[in-house]
Amino acid sequence: MTKQGFTTQNVHADQHFGVEHGGIHKPIHTSVQYGYERVEDLIGVFQGSIKGGFNYARQGTPTTAALEAKITQMEQALGSISFATGMAAITAMFLTLLKAGDHLISSQFVFGNTNSLIGTLRDLGIEVTMVDATRTDAVAAAIQPNSRMVFVETIANPATQVPDLGGIGALCKSRGLVYVVDNTITSPWIFLPKTVGASLVINSLTKTIAGHGAALGGAITDTGLFDWSTYPNIFANYRQGDPKGWGLQQVRKKGLRDMGGTLSSEQAHAISLGAETLALRAAQTSKTALELARFLESHSAVQRVFYPMLESHPQHLFAKQHFSAGSWLLAFEVGNEAACLKFINRLKLPVVATGLGDTRSLIIPVAPTIFWEMGAAARAAMGISDGLIRFSVGLEDTADLLADFEQALRS
Numbered sequence: 001m002t003k004q005g006f007t008t009q010n011v012h013a014d015q016h017f018g019v020e021h022g023g024i025h026k027p028i029h030t031s032v033q034y035g036y037e038r039v040e041d042l043i044g045v046f047q048g049s050i051k052g053g054f055n056y057a058r059q060g061t062p063t064t065a066a067l068e069a070k071i072t073q074m075e076q077a078l079g080s081i082s083f084a085t086g087m088a089a090i091t092a093m094f095l096t097l098l099k100a101g102d103h104l105i106s107s108q109f110v111f112g113n114t115n116s117l118i119g120t121l122r123d124l125g126i127e128v129t130m131v132d133a134t135r136t137d138a139v140a141a142a143i144q145p146n147s148r149m150v151f152v153e154t155i156a157n158p159a160t161q162v163p164d165l166g167g168i169g170a171l172c173k174s175r176g177l178v179y180v181v182d183n184t185i186t187s188p189w190i191f192l193p194k195t196v197g198a199s200l201v202i203n204s205l206t207k208t209i210a211g212h213g214a215a216l217g218g219a220i221t222d223t224g225l226f227d228w229s230t231y232p233n234i235f236a237n238y239r240q241g242d243p244k245g246w247g248l249q250q251v252r253k254k255g256l257r258d259m260g261g262t263l264s265s266e267q268a269h270a271i272s273l274g275a276e277t278l279a280l281r282a283a284q285t286s287k288t289a290l291e292l293a294r295f296l297e298s299h300s301a302v303q304r305v306f307y308p309m310l311e312s313h314p315q316h317l318f319a320k321q322h323f324s325a326g327s328w329l330l331a332f333e334v335g336n337e338a339a340c341l342k343f344i345n346r347l348k349l350p351v352v353a354t355g356l357g358d359t360r361s362l363i364i365p366v367a368p369t370i371f372w373e374m375g376a377a378a379r380a381a382m383g384i385s386d387g388l389i390r391f392s393v394g395l396e397d398t399a400d401l402l403a404d405f406e407q408a409l410r411s
């Protein structure tokens, strides 16, 4: 059989475990305990000789495992671990793979809460250098003897900077660094981090993958490209079996089991349902976003528009070559803060709310809300002006959103 398309594989991925009682959607398993007829089987699950067994739901259930299989299949990867939120996934990844005295290189264009978490890593004795990741030479210049990991986001929120994903991948490979790519804004339908050499992929399932704004979740995916036998921070306990699996093994035990940021089966089910329409939603919202971006760019009342599929975007060539679409994330400036607030209040369709990747369009002034806590200097370093507006494109008809923008800019 020829290779099936993205959505064909996606909607069937959770049935590879077998169908229970003929139910064609994976059931919501709420049991905390999992029992076995033979005590040897329980021992086998504990010791790992029986693969894929369950014992206590903090470490996963058949419902979360089915979602993990779906994400692994979409990322064309080795394996995934789900968490209660995207931040729980990122926290577990950093705290289980880095130690005091290690050095982390991070893009300076990262999600606000990730930026705040990186401050906590510093307090714990992990050295961090924040760099302009649109330039691989800036990443290379930051490498130290104790560097372990490079962290970037595919399309930064809100100002849409795209790192030199391929150049950084080649650099990490040659220097033996773990390369972590947060794929939240793009999702595996728009971009596969594995194709640029990512070791680990982060997805906040809350955003593009669930897509309905009705569930929180996160995931860490191992692409299988990193040789964990070379990584000094893998505990002796987890240096067992194929070294390709050592990183995830450690994150599942130390990060999920011990830290306990477990995704519930109810939320995993809601995310799975959303994930099945990923390709359809990502195509539609990207199409609308590009039309809005072009309209805004041509309007005299708009100063700047940030969208990777615009020719004016600094990383447009890379985005065009590597991304199947531009995503639902759009940012623009319509003057100072007062003008920006007035414009937002004149719009009728978008909901004034934080959050990203909902069925409904969401709009927010960036500086006085989500990037308020970090202060003016940090905002300036991230390219965030006082009048910047972030727009998360929903599933409304393109023409209706265009008409709404048109009337709001006219008055």
Ligand SMILES: *Cc1c(COP(=O)(O)O)cnc(C)c1O
Residues within 6 Å of the ligand: 085, 086, 087, 088, 111, 114, 153, 157, 182, 184, 185, 204, 205, 206, 207, 216, 217, 218, 356
């Ligand atoms: C939202 C977001 C996160 C955190 O995800 P939650 O599910 O809200 O915890 C991480 N990275 C990026 C790029 C995000 O947009």
